[in-house]
Amino acid sequence: MTVTRAQTNALAATLRAGFEAHGALPVEPPILQPAETLLDLYGEDIRARAYVTSDALRGEQMLRPDFTVPVVQMHMAHGADPARYTYAGEVFRRQEHDESRPNEFVQVGYEVFERTDPAASDAEVFALISQALSGLPVTAVTGDIGILMAVVRGLNTTDLRKNALMRHIWRPRRFRALLAQFSGDMPSAPAREAVLAGTVEASAPLVGARRQHEIDARIAALRSDAQAPPLPLRDVELIEMLLGLSAPMPAALERLHDLSVDLPSIVPAVARVAARQQALAAHGIDVEKLLFDASYGRSSMEYYDGFVFGFRAVDRLDLPLLASGGRYDALTRRLGARLGDNREIPAVGGVMRPGVMLELGAVI
Numbered sequence: 001m002t003v004t005r006a007q008t009n010a011l012a013a014t015l016r017a018g019f020e021a022h023g024a025l026p027v028e029p030p031i032l033q034p035a036e037t038l039l040d041l042y043g044e045d046i047r048a049r050a051y052v053t054s055d056a057l058r059g060e061q062m063l064r065p066d067f068t069v070p071v072v073q074m075h076m077a078h079g080a081d082p083a084r085y086t087y088a089g090e091v092f093r094r095q096e097h098d099e100s101r102p103n104e105f106v107q108v109g110y111e112v113f114e115r116t117d118p119a120a121s122d123a124e125v126f127a128l129i130s131q132a133l134s135g136l137p138v139t140a141v142t143g144d145i146g147i148l149m150a151v152v153r154g155l156n157t158t159d160l161r162k163n164a165l166m167r168h169i170w171r172p173r174r175f176r177a178l179l180a181q182f183s184g185d186m187p188s189a190p191a192r193e194a195v196l197a198g199t200v201e202a203s204a205p206l207v208g209a210r211r212q213h214e215i216d217a218r219i220a221a222l223r224s225d226a227q228a229p230p231l232p233l234r235d236v237e238l239i240e241m242l243l244g245l246s247a248p249m250p251a252a253l254e255r256l257h258d259l260s261v262d263l264p265s266i267v268p269a270v271a272r273v274a275a276r277q278q279a280l281a282a283h284g285i286d287v288e289k290l291l292f293d294a295s296y297g298r299s300s301m302e303y304y305d306g307f308v309f310g311f312r313a314v315d316r317l318d319l320p321l322l323a324s325g326g327r328y329d330a331l332t333r334r335l336g337a338r339l340g341d342n343r344e345i346p347a348v349g350g351v352m353r354p355g356v357m358l359e360l361g362a363v364i
C-alpha cells in the first residue's frame, strides 16, 4: 500500500494532538541544526548518517537526525524545570545498507522532563505510545542500558578497559571481542603486540591529528594496561549470561535478581527495573507478556542510559520500528554542563512513525 505524505501528516497531527491533550507543550525545532555542537551527542552510527553541510556564517549545519537532542538543548537553555513536550515533523538519516528504507521520515514524539518518580515517567511514556498503537498488530520489547553500564562500571579492572567497554556497549561485536581480549581469551592483534614490545613507535610516521606526546601517552597507557591482571573468566561468563537474557518481564527480573548476587554493581539498576514493572502494571500494561531483553537498545541512540523500548510489527519484519524511545538522563547533564553550570534533570521520551503505522493499516 502506498501511503501519501498528506495521510502521514494528518495522522501525525492527530497523534501530536493526543500528546497535547496529556499536557505536552508543542515545540517546533528548526530543521537545520548546528552540527558542531550537537552531532557528537548522537554517537557513531548517527554521526555517520547525518546530512551535514557548511554555512559561512553559522558553521557546519545538519538536517536534524532526530528531535530529542534539539528539544533537550532548547529545554536546558531555559533552565531545567519539569516539562512535557510534543513535536511532529521530518527527520533525516542516510541509509547505508538498505535502499528501500527512507532517508527522510516523519516522527511524532513525546518527551518528559521530571524529577519525582522516574519509574512512573518511564511507564507514562510507554503506556501513552502503547495506547496510540492499540489495534495494530504490534509487539513491544523493553530493555535497560543502565544495567550494562553498571556492570562495566563495577568491573574489577583498569579504567582504560572500562572506558573502552563503555564506548563499545553500542557495538556488540566489538564489545565481545574486547571482553575476550581483556580476559586473555583471545590473542591481541600483532600491531598492538609490536607497540607494546616497543618495536614500532620509533619508526612510525606522524599521520592524522595526533601529536607525538599524545601517541607516547597512549603507548604508555597501553603498556601499563598490559601489565594489569586479566579480567576473570567468571565475570565474562556472567556478562554473557546477562546479555543473553530475554524473557517476559517478571521472569527476567527473577533472573536479574539471581545475577545480581554475583554482580552486585547491578543491584540499583535492577531495582529500577522492578519499580518500572510496577509502574507499567499500574498504567494497565500486561507486564506478564511484556518482553525484557537485556541486549535491547544496543543498536539505537547512544544517549540512552536507562529504560529503552521499541514496538515492531508482528508479521512484518520488513518494516522499521513503529515506535521507540528511552531514558537519557546523562544527555541533559552533558548539555547542562555546556551551559556553564550543573543543571540537569532526568528525562525520558519516545517517538512514533505515522508513515509506518499507516502501512500497517492504521486509520486516520
Ligand SMILES: N[C@@H](Cc1c[nH]c[nH+]1)C(=O)O
Pocket: 065, 066, 067, 068, 069, 109, 110, 111, 301, 324, 325, 326, 327, 348, 349, 350, 351
Ligand atoms: N529521538 C529518538 C526517539 C526518542 C525520543 N525520546 C527518546 N527517544 C529517535 O529518533 O530514535
